[in-house]
Amino acid sequence: MASETVSVPFDVYRYLPGKDAAPRYQRYTLELTPHTPVLTGLLRIRDEVDPTLGLRYSCRSAICGSCAMQINQKSRLACETQVGPELARHGRIVVEPMRNQPVLRDLVVDQTPFWREYAKVEPHLKLDPRRPMPAGKPTPMTPAEVERFRETPRCIACAACYSACPAAEADPEFPGPMALAKLYRFAVDPRDTAHQERLLRIQPNGLWLCLRCHLCTEACPKDVRPSERIRDLKEMAIAAQGATELGSRHAVGFKRNLREGGTLNEMKLVRQTYGVLGMLPQLPHGLKIWRKKPEVARKPHPIEGLDDLQKIYDALDPEAKR
Amino acid sequence: MLRHEVVVVGAGLAGQRAALAAVEAGRDVAIVTKLHPLRSHSGAAQGGINAAIGVDDSVDAHIYDTVKGSDYLGDQDAIEYFCREAGPTVIEMEHFGTIFTRAEDGTLAQRPFGGAGFPRTVYAADRTGLALLQGLWERLGSERFTLYEEWELARIVVRDGRTQGIVALNRRTGEVQGIAAKAVIVATGGAGRIYGRTTNAHSCTGDGMAVAYRAGAFLKDMEFVQFHPTALLEGGILVTEGARGEGGILKNASGERFMSRYAPKVLELASRDVVSRAITTEIQEGRGFSGPYGPYVHLEVMHLGKEKIESRLQEICDLCRSFAGIDPVTQPIPIAPAQHYMMGGVGTNIEGETNLPGLYAAGEAACVSIHGANRLGGNSLMETLVFGKSAGVAAAAYAAKAAPTSVEAEELAPVEAELRGWLGRTDGEDPSALRGELQRVMDRYVNIFRNPADLAEGLRQVRALQERFARVRVVDRSTVFNLNLSDAVETGHMLDLAEVIIVGAQARTESRGAHFRTDYPKRDDAGWMKHTLAQRAPGGPALSYSPVGFTRWEPKERVY
Secondary structure (H helix, E strand, O other): OOOOOOEEEEEEEEEEOOOOOOOOEEEEEEEOOOEEEEEEEEHHHHHHHOOOOOOOOOOOOOOOOOOOOEEEEEEEEHHHHHHHHHHHHOOEEEEEEEOOOOOOOOEEOOOHHHHHHHHHOOOOOOOOOOOOOOOOOOOOHHHHHHHHOOOOHHOOOOOHHHHHHHHHHHOOOOOOHHHHHHEEEEEEEEOOHHHHHHHHHHHOHHEEEEEEOHHHHHHHHOOOOHHHHHHHHHHHHHHHOOOOOOOHHHHHHHHHHHHHHHOOOOHHHHHHHHHHHOHHHHHHHHHHHHHHHHHHHHOOOOOHHHHHHHHHHHHOOHHOOO | OOOEEEEEEOOOOOHHHHHHHHHHOOOEEEEEEOOOHHHOOOOOOOEEOOOOOOOOOOOHHHHHHHHHHHHOOOHHHHHHHHHHHHHHHHHHHHHHHOOOOOOOOEEEOOOOOOOOOOOOOEEOOOOHHHHHHHHHHHHHHHOEEEEEEOOOEEEEEEOOOOEEEEEEEEEOOOEEEEEEEEEEEEEOOHHHHHOOOOOOOOOOOHHHHHHHHHOOOOOOOOOOOEEEEEEEOOOOOOOOHHHHHHOOOOOOEOOOOOOOHHHHOHHHOHHHHHHHHHHHHHHHOOEEOOOOOOEEEEEEEEOOOOOHHHHOHHHHHHHHHHHHOOOOOOOOEEEEEEEEOOOOEOOOOOOOOOOOEEEEEEEEEOOOOOOOOOOOOOOOHHHHHHHHHHHHHHHHHHHHHHOOOOOOHHHHHHHHHHHHHHHHHHHHHHOOHHHHHHHHHHHHHOEEEHHHHHHHHHHHHHHHHHHHHHOOOOOOOOOOHHHHHHHHHHHHHHHHHHHHHHHHHHHHHOOEOEEEEEOOOOOOOOHHEEEEEEEEEEEEEEEEEEEEOOOOOOOOOOOO
């Protein structure tokens, strides 16, 4: 490990709402070894330069989830992000508060929206009194059943995913990646007796607002992979109640559409998504597209080798054969 | 003034379990915590939680191991209660929703741990604390209680011979408020940040211990400070005992598996005090490696194979890779001991009662004592739950019968005046600089091996820091998230506790468990088989002693 120090410029977001007219960035330059965590740098600023810097931190070992922030535009834990690679890539360390949550002071955000969404998915075991847990014994659960949780038990609720999520930014109705990963954790728990109810509730309540951009998975410091669990929840929700939402009907239509002809039949997809009556409000928009691109209205020819494609589809998903 | 029947300070496992018990007893409960409950330091516990539920194991074996591990300073009646409750408690946590690692047959998997005769440690990979914290918070979350999140404890109010409530500082608004309570439960965890090299989180500043001490409660056995054998880098990031439980071995710079000289029978699975002293001895005698973060030895897990390392020691793998640039699958882990746990704390009985009516304590903040002079790995998570519950039950019962209490303006005033004094200075001492100096003093003079000259010098320096603290200055004038103010509050607490640790260590002229005196290297059962009790007095802590509770286990020489 190199122990030579280098000069590390930090540009730190400073803002005290109600007192400061606007946020500003303050430059602090520290001599640090390249493997120094960003958090250590920020604490040195606090201890040695400017004790008024506001931030949350506690364990400094990536398990308490306190120190998530934007570091060079990415949602990261400050304790496990080293200054060296950041400096090499960006030439400086820009530190900002997490997004999608109002700033209380400097790097400290109000996490009320994040915790509200967490609470909404009812993150606790729901039990059926007619199916009590075995008295005086742990519930049997095989390693294979534990595997079904995937990496969701590793979640430290740091909100890095929530900060990275464009759907949470665009639509306050979107529960966000962490809450949905938590919902998944309960929806696969063999002890929970409300799987069906959970899935029925989530489909019309934001599940399909996920943009599948996978930024949450990229941001997650614990490899929870929320976007993959959201994908699983979508499949589970459709299996539980069929496609009831625009999003799920679109997904199901898309898949069916491709299996039938090997290419997208856009007119059909619109009908599959909105239904015949639901298409009416879409009419002006459709006409506009049609004027520019009349071929959208034509039924596309099935592609060559459709048989092979269908075999692949059927092999991957025997259920879809219908 | 805010008012509740039971106020729990601290929202880690002990605080949450106490709150759940009090809520279930029908009381109006509030939790006051400086961190969101899921960010509590309980979540950083890695290796596991002990319960003798294996087919070949027995509650008696767990009791014996704990008594022996405590170096016969643990109260045997409390240990018996603790070990009997352990099995039902781990099952209850499973029923609450905790996701544990499982054996192929669907039962709870158990791994070997230091100082234990059987694989007794139930676990969730190497994030058992997080798994329990999630399980308990999710269970508690469906109950009704009030959460004061990011509030700091400033004072416990005692009047007319009983606890009246607390005074706390709201970190988000800067307001100082009284919260009246018929019963207060201190569950604020440990005080590892008294040391510079510690596995503990920055938040572990012993607030509850110090505030209870100032209110007149006894602090018990504070000189017993546990150093974890395996911590990483200069700061001392924890590497779980589970690494050795799974088969990890320790080697010195000559490649020798040196534990064979210190604990020939159980090697790396001796209890923590033994292994930490062995590593320190190797280093002091020149058989360690030297590196940019100080001397160290190697912890090797390579021989366990990639699959086992990456599944059972997943978090350790990540920590080594992202913090130290080391891959445990192919490289040894550089480790050295670091402060880890306070065996001492606010003195309580099994019910969590302190010497002050209406004041209870549980978890690391308390000292029942079941750990005595040395805690076994895997016993502290269980302690938080077993004694969190008993304190919650007892506090709820007390509150149900107690007359109303109040926190009066004149009890708030001294806290406000003190904070105003700090904020009003134009010149004075920087709290974080004082904290840094305290940490250096404790690392240097009050560590694994102790001697009278070091302890005297340590005490002299701590008292000098206390004097300087009287002129502490907070430069941040903001009311919102004023961490400069929090630094001052916490540093004041830690200075009090450091003094108690040293005074207790000076008086105890023997070596027992984690307290090792080079001038008195033997245990002295005739003179010292007793608990230290420290009570605040004008000239510093006044010490008295109380007997150890005995049932069936006669003291023997402790060999591993």
